[in-house]
Amino acid sequence: MKRTSTTVAILVSLLGATNHTSARGAEKLASDNARTVQPDRYVCVVEDMLKLCEPEKGFWIDLGAGKGQVAIPLIEKTGNPVTMLDPNAEAMAEGLEAARAKGLEDRLFAVVGVAEDMPFPDNTVNFVASRGSIFFWNDPGKGLREVYRVLRPGGKAMIGGGHGSGYPKEATVEVIEQRKKKMDGEGEEAEKWSKFVKLRRPKQMQEWAEAAGLPKFQVMGKGAISAEDKRVGQGIWLLFEKKPEITARKEEDK
Ligand SMILES: C[S@@+](CC[C@H](N)C(=O)[O-])C[C@H]1O[C@@H](n2cnc3c(N)ncnc32)[C@H](O)[C@@H]1O
Numbered sequence: 001m002k003r004t005s006t007t008v009a010i011l012v013s014l015l016g017a018t019n020h021t022s023a024r025g026a027e028k029l030a031s032d033n034a035r036t037v038q039p040d041r042y043v044c045v046v047e048d049m050l051k052l053c054e055p056e057k058g059f060w061i062d063l064g065a066g067k068g069q070v071a072i073p074l075i076e077k078t079g080n081p082v083t084m085l086d087p088n089a090e091a092m093a094e095g096l097e098a099a100r101a102k103g104l105e106d107r108l109f110a111v112v113g114v115a116e117d118m119p120f121p122d123n124t125v126n127f128v129a130s131r132g133s134i135f136f137w138n139d140p141g142k143g144l145r146e147v148y149r150v151l152r153p154g155g156k157a158m159i160g161g162g163h164g165s166g167y168p169k170e171a172t173v174e175v176i177e178q179r180k181k182k183m184d185g186e187g188e189e190a191e192k193w194s195k196f197v198k199l200r201r202p203k204q205m206q207e208w209a210e211a212a213g214l215p216k217f218q219v220m221g222k223g224a225i226s227a228e229d230k231r232v233g234q235g236i237w238l239l240f241e242k243k244p245e246i247t248a249r250k251e252e253d254k
Contacts, residue, residue: 042131044164046073048232049129052220052239053156058126061085063115063147063159064133068095071108074129075099081107082129087114115143120150123242128157134208134238135161135199141211144238148214153244161200162221162235172227172234179225200224200236214240 049055049070057080062071065084072095074082084092092110099108113119115130115137128147137143147157163172182193198204200223209217217240220232227234 041163041167042069043073043077044166044233045131045162046070046077046129046164047166048164048237049074049158050077052231053127053158055127055156056154058152059083059124060127060129061120061125061150063118063128063130063143064136065095065110066091066132068092068099068108070129070131071095072099072102072104075104075107076102079107081109083109083111085111085113085115085118086133087112114138115140115146118146118150122149123152125150126152126155128155128159130157130159132161134159135196140208144208144212144214148212148240148242151242153242156239156241158237158239160205160221160235160237161224162232162237164235165230165233167233169227176225176227176234183225197224202236205236205238209238209240215243216240 057078060074060080060082062068062074062082062084063086065071065086066088068082068084071082071084074080084095086092089110089112092112096105096108096110099105111119115133116139128151130147134140134143144159147159151157163175179193179197183190183197185193202219202221202223205219209219217238219236219238221229221234221236223236224234
């Protein structure tokens with residue numbers, strides 16, 4: 001089993017986060033979160049995740065969770081607890097406070113760390129959800145290898161970015177048009193958006209999955225400026241499952 005970097009990973013307890021929060025602060029965070037979640041690309045993404053992965057209940061991680069924009073609707077939809085993992089402790093503390101404001105304080109947890117060195121034991125995680133984060137990892141191949149390592153046999157991962165297949169069509173078209181306009185401009189802004197779109201191509205996702213040596217995976221979606229894949233709508237997603245080979249091997253040994 002891989003040695004976990006407990007010195008680096010700090011468990012941010014909900015209790016600790018809320019000690020510093022005034023009632024007004026909590027209200028503001030709750031309303032910030034409500035603004036982030038409406039008009040609910042996150043809820044749409046979570047619906048796709050649950051439909052496509054049908055994850056087993058248990059140990060779920062929101063990887064690159066930020067403020068828990070995916071984690072919170074995941075909990076709301078399923079009741080299953082979620083642990084956020086992100087290098088940004090402050091963002092996660094906001095997520096914890098938002099969860100408390102919604103009465104979900106006993107289901108959302110936070111660990112400071114990175115995808116490339118996940119502070120969890122092998123074969124322990126039932127589901128890894130990750131939206132909008134892999135594009136920022138220093139080494140996506142290494143991060144995906146780590147995800148595979150921590151998944152339990154039968155555990156699933158859905159990693160990528162997008163607005164979800166249920167996101168309103170007009171809003172999706174608007175997002176895509178805006179991005180195309182920004183890309184077609186000039187200077188740094190145009191460069192930034194070209195890079196944004198380039199990183200979110202199906203081919204790029206496939207290369208990262210191959211670099212990780214994933215035995216089997218599926219790339220869904222056509223990227224940042226397309227909504228042609230009806231399964232996920234606009235965006236790009238990588239789906240994989242850790243095959244239950246440990247059990248199979250045990251059976252063979254008998
Ligand atoms: C654009 S935000 C996405 C937040 C949220 N998941 C969402 O969908 O809105 C990207 C997040 O990835 C995190 N991140 C950056 N590098 C990372 C890494 N190597 N491992 C895990 N998370 C990382 C950032 O701190 C940030 O919170």
